[in-house]
Amino acid sequence: MAPRRVQTNGLIAGITLIALGIVGTLVLITAGVGGFGPGSDEEQVWPGTESLGVPWFSHSQTEPADFSSLGEQIYYTGRGEDGRVIPRSEGMMHMNACVDCHGRDARGGTARIMMESFETPSIRWSALAGEDHEGDHPPYDAERFARALREGVDPGGETLDRIMPRWDLTGEEIDALVDYLDGF
Numbered sequence: 001m002a003p004r005r006v007q008t009n010g011l012i013a014g015i016t017l018i019a020l021g022i023v024g025t026l027v028l029i030t031a032g033v034g035g036f037g038p039g040s041d042e043e044q045v046w047p048g049t050e051s052l053g054v055p056w057f058s059h060s061q062t063e064p065a066d067f068s069s070l071g072e073q074i075y076y077t078g079r080g081e082d083g084r085v086i087p088r089s090e091g092m093m094h095m096n097a098c099v100d101c102h103g104r105d106a107r108g109g110t111a112r113i114m115m116e117s118f119e120t121p122s123i124r125w126s127a128l129a130g131e132d133h134e135g136d137h138p139p140y141d142a143e144r145f146a147r148a149l150r151e152g153v154d155p156g157g158e159t160l161d162r163i164m165p166r167w168d169l170t171g172e173e174i175d176a177l178v179d180y181l182d183g184f
């Protein structure tokens with residue numbers, strides 16, 4: 001009789017462990033994929049990066065929220081038409097989307113990713129296309145914007161820092177981003 005009871009106990013212990021594993025996984029998934037979308041009010045930001053309003057854990061590569069436009073979806077997730085992951089230059093920052101570096105209001109600020117801290121410019125369309133553009137180069141238009149995004153060259157012919165990824169965007173995705181950035 002005794003060996004049989006040991007076997008049963010072992011079985012119960014095994015099932016309990018498996019159940020704990022499943023619960024643990026669910027907790028992680030819920031915490032990790034929770035809605036960091038345009039409307040959420042996540043406040044766990046890295047000290048010093050408050051201007052971006054982006055949580056310290058990035059959700060760039062997930063598909064969490066309902067986005068109201070293709071431009072907003074690209075901005076928050078780095079995913080474009082039909083949900084494709086937009087190809088971009090490799091590097092430490094290649095997992096991030098625009099929002100992680102340029103912030104929720106697209107005004108730029110101090111970003112801190114993978115132990116690196118850097119400043120990003122405002123990319124609101126009013127800032128990019130305005131006469132009083134922060135940089136010392138001519139204002140952006142859609143074509144110059146596409147060049148900056150795809151090739152990393154600004155309207156003055158200067159190469160953008162490598163921290164800013166190069167994005168292989170389609171024409172439609174470029175237009176969608178311009179529309180989105182024009183909406184702030």
Ligand code: HEC
Nearest residue numbers: 093096097098101119120121123135148154160161163164
């Ligand atoms: C990993 C951080 C990071 C990500 C992700 C990122 N950027 Fe940038 N971006 C930068 C930095 C840093 C600069 C400034 C580069 C420089 O001045 O040389 C920049 C510059 C720019 C500029 C040029 C602005 C100017 O004044 O000339 C544009 C436009 C831009 N980003 C748009 C975007 C868009 C749109 C996305 C998403 C598709 C994006 N960025 C994603 C970091 C990032």
